[in-house]
Amino acid sequence: MIFIENEGITDPRINLALEEYALRNFGKNEDYLLFYINEPSIIIGRNQNTLEEINDEYVRENDINVVRRASGGGAVYHDQGNLNFSFITNYKKENLNNFKKFTRPVIHVLQKMGVDAEMSGRNDLLVGDRKISGNAQFSTGKRMFSHGTLLFDTDLDEVTHALNVKMSKIESKGHKSVRSRVANISEFIDDNIDVYEFRSRLLHGLFEERETFDRYRLTDEEWEKVHELKDEKYGNWDWNYGNSPKFNIQRSRRFSAGEIDLRLDVEDGYIDNMKIYGDFFGVEPVEVVEERLQGIRYEPYVLEQVxxxxxxxxxFGKIHEDDFLELIYGSDK
Structure with missing residues (x-):
């Protein structure tokens, strides 16, 4: 197995691009291991509705990255107290959804550190009844990766704040995240170490049965390809937000001008259909507003401009722009 150096990069868009680039381009007969630590981020599962999973107002105010990954599963919060691992191998049918195989060596090293970790359910690692790791997989049909989180010293309060959904009356065809009781691995280790020392111990533990192990550093040309993938995909709004499954919103609010009842469909991150009902008094037909917002990207700054x-x-009568925006999108702008 070859260890891929990510050069200490903490940008989740680059790290996810690196993971996919390695999957699709590195030696087909070799197994690889990749570690990465991300700055504060929410990593969305491939099949999830991004806006349903995040506290969008809090995310924007705190400059938290939101990036969709290639694998399925639920939304997770990353920060620099969280270590991510990825095993990149040839695809085998018996390995798909076989999380026990890929987490077994990680569990072995954790147990040697004194952490009584065990596999629970389909894809989680627990200590007692508290979750310390979630895992997911992605396959091209020829190659696959099985990756997971290791909560070492994560700010668990931020997990709650960033993933606390505030949008009302959303009916989505996506999969909602399961909120679990979580814990940091550092709680179960006597030594006072940081995540980077933990990373080092885990790495050497995984390779302890080998006299040597290879480290691979990407060439400048390969890094250019990784950044291209980041720009085209993981740093792209359409991938991170627009790829959300179609969802429907209904909101109503009474203003001094009367009640406005809003119904809209959002598909691929854009308003696909909108209808406005209510007992408000307006001079012009409300269908004009519906048409103006048709096809507009469902993002507060874009909506605000329109x-x-x-x-x-x-x-509608007397109504402030900010109030109407809040009705369409939610409590933030």
Missing amino acids: ISDIDLEQY
Whole structure:
């Protein structure tokens, strides 16, 4: 097995691009191991509705990255107290969803550190009844990776804040994350070490039965390809937000001008259909507003620009732009 050096990069968009690049381009007869630590981020499962999984207002205010990964499963919070591992191997049918095989060596090293970890359910590692790791997989049909988190010294309060969903009345075809009781591995280790020392001990533990192990450093040309993939995919709004499954929103609110009842469909991150009902008084037909917002990207800054060009009073009576934006999108802007 060859260990891939990620050169200490903490940008989740680059790390996920590196993982996919290695999967698709590195030696087909070799197994690889990749470690990476990300700056504060929410990593969304491939089949999830991003907006349903995050506290969007909190994420924006705190500059938390939101990136969709290639594998399925639920949304997870990463910070620099969380170590991520990825085993990249040839695809074998018997290895798909076989999380026990890929986590077994990790569990072995953790237990040698005094952490009584065990596999639980389909893809989690627990100490007692507290979750310390979640795992997921992705396959191209020829190659696959099985990757997971290891909560070592993560800010668990941030997990709650960043993943606390505030959007109302969303009916989604995506899969909701399961909120689990979580714990940091550092709670179960007597030594006062940081995540980087933990990373070093885990790495050497995984390779303890080998006299030597190879380390691979990407060439400048390979890093260029990784950054291209980051720009085209993992740093792209359409991948991170627009790839969300279609979902429907219904919100109503009473203003001084009357009640506005809003119904809209969002598909691929864009408003696909909108209908507005209510007992408000307007001079102009509300269908004009519906048409103006049709096909608009469902993101507060984009919506704000469009709404600022509409004379809302002509359609609804006296209503402030910020209030109408909040009705469409939620509590933030």
